[in-house]
Amino acid sequence: MDAAVIGSDDQVIIETLGAEIEALGYEAVYAVNGLDIIEAIGHECPALVIIDASILVVSAYACCQELRRDPTLPKTLPIFLLTDNETNPRILSKFGFTDIFPKRHLFNDLRELLARNSLK
Numbered sequence: 001m002d003a004a005v006i007g008s009d010d011q012v013i014i015e016t017l018g019a020e021i022e023a024l025g026y027e028a029v030y031a032v033n034g035l036d037i038i039e040a041i042g043h044e045c046p047a048l049v050i051i052d053a054s055i056l057v058v059s060a061y062a063c064c065q066e067l068r069r070d071p072t073l074p075k076t077l078p079i080f081l082l083t084d085n086e087t088n089p090r091i092l093s094k095f096g097f098t099d100i101f102p103k104r105h106l107f108n109d110l111r112e113l114l115a116r117n118s119l120k
Contacts, residue, residue, distance in 0.1 A: 034058025
């Protein structure tokens with residue numbers, strides 16, 4: 001089963017997004033800070049990564065940059081910034097995010113995001 005890493009210290013986000021990810025056939029792997037995300041991905045390459053913009057220890061932006069620098073990960077690994085704030089597309093690109101995904105969303109929004117990125 002393909003894994004999806006969800007990085008957030010918000011329990012509601014973890015539970016909600018985790019249930020949605022699992023309903024779509026992925027194994028949800030949870031991380032509560034940026035360092036945990038990097039360590040989790042060091043053990044197994046996931047199908048996608050979702051990083052909460054407000055994550056601590058290592059920021060979402062620094063975490064994404066670190067993942068993009070890892071030569072063992074595919075350059076096409078989808079990494080999404082979880083935020084409800086407007087984000088400049090150039091900043092997303094600079095740090096290596098594939099796209100943003102809203103914290104407040106419908107289940108179909110997640111399904112559409114995965115389909116747009118050639119995932120389940």
